[in-house]
Amino acid sequence: MPPLLEVKNLKTYFSTRDGMVKAVDDVSFTIDKGETLGVVGESGSGKSVTALSILRLIPNPPGKIAGGEILFEGRDLLKLSDKEIRKVRGKDIAMIFQDPMTSLNPVLTVGRQLSEPLITHLGLTKEQARKESINLLKMVGIPNADERIRSYPHHFSGGMRQRVMIAMALACHPKLVIADEPTTALDVTIQAQILELLNKLKEEFGTAVMIITHAMGVVAGMSDRIHVMYGGHIVETATAEELFDNPRMPYTMGLLKSIPRLDESRKSKLQPIKGSPPDLLDLGTGCPFLPRCEYSIEVCGKQLPELCKVNTVNKLGIYTPGNATPNSKLEVAEGEDYERHLIACHAEVKMGDAVSVEAPAS
Amino acid sequence: MQDKNKETGNKPLSIETKTVNPKTDGSADAGSALPSSDILLSIRDLKVHFPITRGIIFQHKVGAVRAVDGVSFDVKRGETLGLVGESGCGKSTTGRAILRLNNPTSGQMYFNGEDITLIKGKNLKQMRRNMTMIFQDPYASLNPRMTVANIISEPLIIHGLASGKARQERVEQLLEQVGLSKYFTNRYPHEFSGGQRQRIGIARALAANPSFIVADEPVSALDVSIQAQIVNLMEDLQAQYGLTYLIVAHDLSVVRHISNRVAVMYLGKIVELSDRDELYIRPSHPYTVALLSAVPIPDPKIEKKRQRIILTGDVPSPVNPPSGCRFHTRCPLTQMICKEVEPEFRNIGSGHFSACHFAEDVASGSVKVTSSKL
Numbered sequence: 034m035p036p037l038l039e040v041k042n043l044k045t046y047f048s049t050r051d052g053m054v055k056a057v058d059d060v061s062f063t064i065d066k067g068e069t070l071g072v073v074g075e076s077g078s079g080k081s082v083t084a085l086s087i088l089r090l091i092p093n094p095p096g097k098i099a100g101g102e103i104l105f106e107g108r109d110l111l112k113l114s115d116k117e118i119r120k121v122r123g124k125d126i127a128m129i130f131q132d133p134m135t136s137l138n139p140v141l142t143v144g145r146q147l148s149e150p151l152i153t154h155l156g157l158t159k160e161q162a163r164k165e166s167i168n169l170l171k172m173v174g175i176p177n178a179d180e181r182i183r184s185y186p187h188h189f190s191g192g193m194r195q196r197v198m199i200a201m202a203l204a205c206h207p208k209l210v211i212a213d214e215p216t217t218a219l220d221v222t223i224q225a226q227i228l229e230l231l232n233k234l235k236e237e238f239g240t241a242v243m244i245i246t247h248a249m250g251v252v253a254g255m256s257d258r259i260h261v262m263y264g265g266h267i268v269e270t271a272t273a274e275e276l277f278d279n280p281r282m283p284y285t286m287g288l289l290k291s292i293p294r295l296d297e298s299r300k301s302k303l304q305p306i307k308g309s310p311p312d313l314l315d316l317g318t319g320c321p322f323l324p325r326c327e328y329s330i331e332v333c334g335k336q337l338p339e340l341c342k343v344n345t346v347n348k349l350g351i352y353t354p355g356n357a358t359p360n361s362k363l364e365v366a367e368g369e370d371y372e373r374h375l376i377a378c379h380a381e382v383k384m385g386d387a388v389s390v391e392a393p394a395s
Numbered sequence: 396m397q398d399k400n401k402e403t404g405n406k407p408l409s410i411e412t413k414t415v416n417p418k419t420d421g422s423a424d425a426g427s428a429l430p431s432s433d434i435l436l437s438i439r440d441l442k443v444h445f446p447i448t449r450g451i452i453f454q455h456k457v458g459a460v461r462a463v464d465g466v467s468f469d470v471k472r473g474e475t476l477g478l479v480g481e482s483g484c485g486k487s488t489t490g491r492a493i494l495r496l497n498n499p500t501s502g503q504m505y506f507n508g509e510d511i512t513l514i515k516g517k518n519l520k521q522m523r524r525n526m527t528m529i530f531q532d533p534y535a536s537l538n539p540r541m542t543v544a545n546i547i548s549e550p551l552i553i554h555g556l557a558s559g560k561a562r563q564e565r566v567e568q569l570l571e572q573v574g575l576s577k578y579f580t581n582r583y584p585h586e587f588s589g590g591q592r593q594r595i596g597i598a599r600a601l602a603a604n605p606s607f608i609v610a611d612e613p614v615s616a617l618d619v620s621i622q623a624q625i626v627n628l629m630e631d632l633q634a635q636y637g638l639t640y641l642i643v644a645h646d647l648s649v650v651r652h653i654s655n656r657v658a659v660m661y662l663g664k665i666v667e668l669s670d671r672d673e674l675y676i677r678p679s680h681p682y683t684v685a686l687l688s689a690v691p692i693p694d695p696k697i698e699k700k701r702q703r704i705i706l707t708g709d710v711p712s713p714v715n716p717p718s719g720c721r722f723h724t725r726c727p728l729t730q731m732i733c734k735e736v737e738p739e740f741r742n743i744g745s746g747h748f749s750a751c752h753f754a755e756d757v758a759s760g761s762v763k764v765t766s767s768k769l
Contacts, residue, residue: 075618076589190709191482220481221645222706225689229705247619250648250691254698273695291623293652295675295690296697302630303652305623309588 035107036063037241038087038126038209043101045079045086048094054313056082056096058265064209069235069242071256071273073249073288076310078262080245084211088128089118105209124154127202131214133194137186143170143197144182150204169200173230192223196230203234209241216251228255249292253277258373261285264311264321267340271374281343282376283326320379330380338377432508435607435639436470436493441502443485443492447714461713462488464663465502467740470607475633475640477654477671479647479686483710484660490609490643494528495519506607524554527600531612533592537584543570543595544580550602569598573628590621597628601636611643626653647690651675656746659683662721663713665740669747679749679758681726705766720752727765728753 045057057079064070074080085091087103089110103110105126110118122128130136138146147169148162157165163182170178173196186194195215202210212231216224232255235242244255252259252273259276261269261284269282280286287306308325319334320326326333443463448454463485470476478486491497493504495511504512511522527550530536537546547566551557557565567577573594584592593613600608613629614622626649632638644650650657651671658668659682667680678684688704706725711717717724723733732752740750743758756762 075620192709221647222481222685222689223709224691225703226705226707228691229703248691249619249693250698253693253695254691254701256695277693277695288620289693291620292693293623293626293648294692294694295648295651295687296692297651302627303623305627306620307624309590309621310618 034066037066037068037106038064038243039102039104040083040087041102041104043083043086043103044099045082045091045096046099047096049314052314055265055316056313057086059101060262060265060267061101062260062267062270064241064243066208067235067239067241069244069255069257071252071259072243072245072262073247073252073259074262075247077264077313078310079265080262081213083262084128084213084243084245087211088122088126089113090128120154123150123207124205125207126209126211127205127207129195129198129202129210129212129215132218133191133198134186137194137197139186142183142185143189147182147197147201147204150201154205165204166200169204170197172203172234173197173200174226175200190223191219192226195219195223195227199227199230199234203238203240206238207240209243210235211243211245213245214247215244217246217248224251231255249277249289261288264316265313266321266337266377268322268378269374269376270340275374279374281374281381282322282378283328283380284322287325320377328380332379336379338379340375340377343374343376343381433472434469435472435507436641437503437505438469438489438493439467439503439505441466441489441492441504442500443488443497444500458714461663461716463492464713464716466660466663466665468658468665468668470639470641471655472606473633473637473639474655475642475653477650477657478641478643478660479645479650479657480660481645481686481710483662483713485663485713486643486660487611489660490528490611490641493641494523494526494609496528520554524550524603525605526607526609527603527605529593529596529600529608529610529613532616533589533596534584534616536596537592539584542581542583546584546595547598547602550599554603556603565602566598569601570595572601572632573598574624588621589617590624593617593625594628597625597632601632604636605638607639607641609641609643612645613642614649615644615646622649629653647687659686662710662716664721664750665748666722666750667748668740669749670745673745673747677747677758679743679747679754680722680751681728681757681764682722684757684764685727703766704764707766720750728757728762 041061043057043060044055047054047056060079060083072080072083082091086098087110091098098111105121110121113121144163144166147166148159151157151162151165152159166182167178170181175181175193175196189197215231216227219227228251231242234240244252246252256273258270258272260267261282263284269276269280269285276285277289280289290304291306293303306325311321319336320338323329323333441463442465444459444461446456447458447460449457466489478489480486488497492499499512502512503510506522506526514522544566547569548562551562551565566580570577570579575591575594584595587595610629614625617625629640630653633640642650642653654671656669657671657674658665659680660666661682667674667678667683674683675687678687685704685706692698708725711721711724719735720733720738723729726733738750738752740748743749743754751757753762757764
């Protein structure tokens with residue numbers, strides 16, 4: 034079955050006074066129908082820009098989609114006219130933004146904002162749209178829905194506004210919902226409510242979800258598969274269980290080791306990743322994670338690693354650098370999880386192993 | 396105790412390191428008014444109300460936002476007390492009131508045995524050498540028009556602690572302490588990343604050699620991989636200088652890692668206070684239970700099976716808090732008594748305090764907290 038969304042070699046660049054920022058630099062991935070994909074990364078990883086690129090919401094200037102294809106149900110969204118892409122936004126693909134106060138229109142009532150996609154995309158009359166808006170508010174758990182459609186966004190709390198955003202996103206039963214940091218601005222108990230609501234609704238409607246966040250705990254609970262992004266690239270991808278059990282890219286490993294966990298009593302110190310997230314103006318030719326990596330070898334500075342399947346360590350514990358392909362001398366791990374576990378790393382490492390990495394004999 | 400009056404501007408400020416062992420038996424009594432010598436800060440029935448006024452020409456008070464509405468706790472010398480809660484619970488206001496950035500409406504605050512509630516002028520200034528703050532937003536808390544050297548020197552200048560070359564050396568020393576190069580002294584804040592700016596803020600907080608630091612959400616504005624760096628830095632500095640911290644935060648995982656004891660606030664009051672592990676293993680207040688169950692854990696196997704306790708509705712307004720127990724409108728365990736009688740903040744054993752009529756039952760697990768139904 035063909036995937037619902039197929040992003041191929043997406044490149045989104047921003048021209049700034051100080052140079053070209055390659056916010057997304059050759060990113061490819063797919064989302065299947067009904068699947069939940071988690072995209073994690075920190076500042077400058079490119080995760081939000083990827084989402085905005087899919088819906089062609091990149092401001093131009095200074096940004097532009099410099100290359101690639103975005104195939105949604107077989108159609109390249111990048112080739113559609115403005116009129117055609119507007120028919121996709123809100124109807125087939127919807128978006129939930131991070132800060133509901135700035136993404137809801139403050140001068141329109143909630144009812145009016147909910148009705149907009151219903152009238153535009155589904156051709157409902159004003160009265161039909163009004164009734165449906167009440168149903169939508171009820172669906173997302175807002176009490177006194179028939180009164181609240183006349184309220185303005187500032188009459189709601191943060192959690193309630195996010196529910197309104199979710200209602201708007203789901204109004205036309207889209208096939209894909211992109212949620213960009215949907216709960217970052219919310220208190221933790223409200224976050225729990227919103228995530229529970231999202232889970233319930235995506236089950237009910239069979240919607241595919243792309244959830245973008247920096248919170249590892251949130252993706253752990255919601256995703257089927259997870260991409261880890263760094264410096265404009267996808268550096269690791271795997272099923273959720275596999276990623277947390279067996280992270281292979283030094284960045285992912287570092288990230289998981291540095292997060293304090295609620296269910297762990299204090300041991301020794303946290304293990305942070307040294308250095309800072311990369312300056313996208315100054316990336317260089319090799320792997321963007323190189324300045325912070327403990328496992329780097331010579332080739333890491335010269336060649337950008339490509340995403341390829343993980344491999345296990347050979348018996349001597351020595352890695353052969355370069356792309357690991359099924360034909361390489363290393364043992365290839367088996368099973369479907371491993372099949373879909375890809376990393377972009379020249380010097381593959383396994384969590385917890387103090388393995389010495391030998392540079393190539395050349 | 397160090398005698399700060401002896402330091403002059405002619406020699407560099409010495410860094411006095413001291414190791415302090417916080418008492419671990421948790422026997423601080425929230426009720427007694429006279430603190431014992433191992434208690435650095437003592438807060439009794441603190442209230443901070445912000446008036447709401449009406450009228451253009453003649454303003455009259457029509458109500459008040461009861462941001463902090465009667466909190467009492469002690470902070471022991473050398474410990475880290477975590478103050479957690481969600482938006483609007485009053486935790487930041489409490490931290491700021493201690494430093495007199497907001498003035499208390501009523502209540503008492505004692506620092507080192509001295510009543511600091513109403514002090515002014517010279518006394519207040521002197522107090523602010525001993526108590527400083529690390530702010531949440533590394534982008535807003537540094538003056539963009541001041542160089543790093545100016546920012547860190549400011550406390551030294553205000554308190555007359557060092558001048559000339561001595562001051563410069565102290566600034567460089569502080570920069571190195573927080574892991575920044577001393578060559579950064581002439582740079583401006585915008586030239587640094589968020590994590591680096593937070594380090595500058597920490598250096599500024601340390602400049603006057605305080606004994607107590609209030610850290611208001613010190614890492615929440617930072618990238619995840621940087622948060623651990625700053626947490627470790629704060630712990631190292633605490634060990635080196637014998638600092639006492641009050642950490643105001645909403646991230647319960649970070650608080651669990653760094654604190655010795657934790658207080659949970661809800662709608663202007665402390666609902667639970669106990670030793671760190673005790674709070675996470677044996678919470679005695681339904682709000683704490685719900686809060687803990689809401690925190691995502693980075694482990695898909697655990698997350699997907701977890702039964703979360705979902706609280707319905709939103710936090711009530713602090714202008715008009717609910718009668719009786721403030722949490723009763725959202726509490727899954729609400730009984731008649733909860734609506735009428737405000738529970739006492741009492742010691743349920745070994746320094747574990749709780750403001751719930753059923754605290755013992757919740758702690759022992761004989762009453763289960765489940766999701767509240769709408």
